[in-house]
Amino acid sequence: MMAVPARFQYRLMRDVMVAAGVLYCSLLLEAAAGFPLNIRYSFLSELGAKDQPTSPYARAMDLGSGVLLVLAAILGRPAARMHRDVSGLLISAAVLGIGTMSDALSPMDCAPSLSQACHDAEESGQTGAALVLHEVTSTMAGLGSVAMGIFAVLVLRRLGWGGLLAKAIAVLAAGVAITQAWLGVETGVEVLTGNDLHPPGILQRISVLLVCLLMATLLPGLRQAFIR
Template structure:
């Protein structure tokens, strides 16, 4: 990790972790959505008072992570096993960035009319774009978790901090996969999309924790 500006990248990742944690915005706004039956991305829907804040947080997260990836490229050239982690981080950052630029028109969990329009396929291109960008971000987070575990395993796991990061990364991959399978099943079979709100919030919290601890964990393992 000596070939890159470690402190700068660590701080960028930490800032991205805080900004991505939209649970903080949800709490600050007084939980405007039903926690059990909504997606956090609905905070960015255009009919919500939190829309501007939620989209700005996602936009900033994406930009910060992409800058971190660019700064971390020399480390990937020195250690090839880091290439997959950087690429997946870039995918997650791009998905999150474009997610902020393609918000939903309305929050289905907060509006019966919005749910009806969605069920009848009347929500248009914006929803399709949002689903695509959310899928890219989700797949990127899964890949980040997998590659982080692989890098730490190849480095011999490191100390306690590195092992904690490995546990968080594995939990991110597992919960994001579970979330993707659950929502994907509803879409493919044509059922109403029931938002697994608690699962998504747990998964987002794990992603935030992984982003905030990833660099210290990698440094501890790779410097042994």
């Protein structure tokens, strides 16, 4: 009996992960909606704020992406038993998925970049439990994506760096870990100090794009880790 997923199971897991990457890419929704947010000063999660017309679509995309990430992690359990780095990669994907699902289920009440009243309420700490919960779930998703990038590099180091796709995945994984960590540090410092350091929009959008591309290429590039 094989201790790793059969080829059909691998293909299903690969397709599920690719679909998760497409749904996670809320940049597509932002473009389709005609860029309703200021891309320099806003977070993409504001597309899902309750007062925005894009909210149902953004939340549905996040929910679908999160469910598919968790499903991919479940499908990969046989391979996870073989190597700790693969186990860490799949657990990280599940954490990212749970955080993303939770984001969809706990949206912000309003978009701070579009409403001065909402921004002022956020700055003064008067936005209530909804924003706090959203920040917690977003942090969980961010940590999951950083860990996923790190474990992807560890898997590649064990398998070897051969092939253009493997090298591309290594670059994407490093980019995800760096940009997500950078964004998390900046956001944390701003929360602690109460000072706006740099507009987060461009950095976050670059990071989200890298995460989407990593999800879409991860399983094809790490095929050897899942099929023997």
